[in-house]
Amino acid sequence: MTPSAAIEAWRSLLSGTSDRPSWRGDTARRRALLPVADELDLLGVSALVDELAGRGRYIAALAVLRMANATIDSSAPLKKLLSELLAITPREADPSDDPVPSEFLGSHRPAIAWSVLERDRLEIVPNDGDFGRNSWVISTGLDRGPSRLDWAFLWGSDTEVAGKLRPAGRRKVTRRKLELTAAIALLGPAGPRQGATRFTAQVTDLTARGAGLVVVDRFDRLYGLQLVGKKLRLSLGIPGRTEPISTIGEICWTEGDETTRSTQMGVRFLDPPAELQEGVAELIDGRRDVQYLWSLVESHVGRRS
């Protein structure tokens, strides 16, 4: 196959109009299944990556890099493409968009992202499950068995991102552990149950685009409510800031746990204010160790006159 024919084959593969190859197993097997050329047309790869990223199909763009990597020895030029891809600012949230590659690969830093990509851990397998044919499950953890699934996304002709997979399968390891609470107010009619509209949640996961929440009170009131798709206002107190940051989000998934009597949910921010972005950056990149150091100094040593 000529290099440009291979890229054409990848393109049609990625738009769901060709037979679906199973992309697992060792490199040799993969090469046998993939439309692979002996030489790499780097310009062609670059153009395809650009095209896909421009349409918000970041995972597909990553998959192209992964396929290209299977065909060449030196990954240097692909790494460069990857770092460009990681630097792309995500477009306005569109539910059909792929997640940003940095989220998918656990880091926006090319060295780490590349190592995930390179270690054959980006798996692409045909999805024959419940989510419609002509789609693939892409994951970074399938090789360790379904119970160890770190991330999985569906991708196909009618890309439906993530939402229908188990919530536990969608968490990424490098998120920060947080000790934060948020005040929540459900917007719109909550249904017949009294008192289900305001509650406090622990924030388990936070990015500038969304949050993972656990509600430990009000279990009886929330249990069984149809929450997905509902909008809520979330007020977040960020240490070191006097005013809470408030924003509106939409509930993407929920999961009730009867044993711990808690409700987990994933919320996507609809129009996050810039200060939320800053607040998140402060929290995540804030020097928590130095803050802790000062709090200990203050309580045990006192301020020095």
Next chain:
Amino acid sequence: MIGMPEGTWAIAGGKGGVGKSVVTLSAAYWLGRLKHQVALLDGDLGGANLHTMLGVRIPPRTLDDFVLKRVPTLDDLLLDTSLEGVRLIAGGSDTPALANPNYAQKTRLLRAMAAIETDLLLVDLGAGTSLNTLDLFLAAPNRVVVLTPQPTSIQNAYGFIKAAFFRLVAKELRGTPLKNLLDPGQFREAGAPQTAEELFQEIAIGAPDAIDAVKRAVDDLEIHLIVNMIRSPKEEKVGPVVSEVCRKFLGVRTRILGAIPYDPKIERWALAMEQGALIRQAGDGGALRCAYDIAYRMADRTRQADSERTKRAS
């Protein structure tokens, strides 16, 4: 890695003026009195002044002579001092080659340090967190960080330990896909790991083959703390506080080697030494008494480590 004798102690502090040199000298003084052979090395590669503090105006031989290969060993540089049993290797005079040695020079220096004939070698390191200072610090089997209860000193001491921790991990990541993970530029990027736990998570994903070695290296890292210039009993807590933050965020073990009060007599003692007086009398109580405890622990620990090493070897 060059195996350093167990009696090698590197004394750092992150911040200038916290008393690294005074602590080094007073510990050396007591170690000499306890009949140990002591060598001092002025490891402040950019601004050596230990010789001045010992009353040597113009040292006849300095580290320059070793760097410029005028002498083959560091033993050739040892100068007698006014402290009994204590000899000194004076620092060079701003030789650019010394302030910024290359890899080969550093290796040669470390080898020569390991070969010095002495019971204890105390290396007084400069302020700051330059890679050279960090490398000398990490190369020594015993590492001391001196700090005072001053906020900048507390922060710099912690910053120094953190920098040493990152430097240690970076060494283990050489030759792995994450070899650039801790490059200074990357390190400051938003989202860069801030704690050992986060760093280990990233390494477990990006360079799983290296994670065990990284964890082992961090487990083996032990740092001694000396809190100097304490003015109230509360200020002694600075040691445990820094220890706790190191444990919690870096997973680095620290031990309190000693605490030294603020003591105006130290200034007089230092002045006498600088004027070349033959120091025999330590004076009563105060800072020098605490320095005795520190010296005693240093000797004790060296002896223990030595006997453990002999046991392992046999």
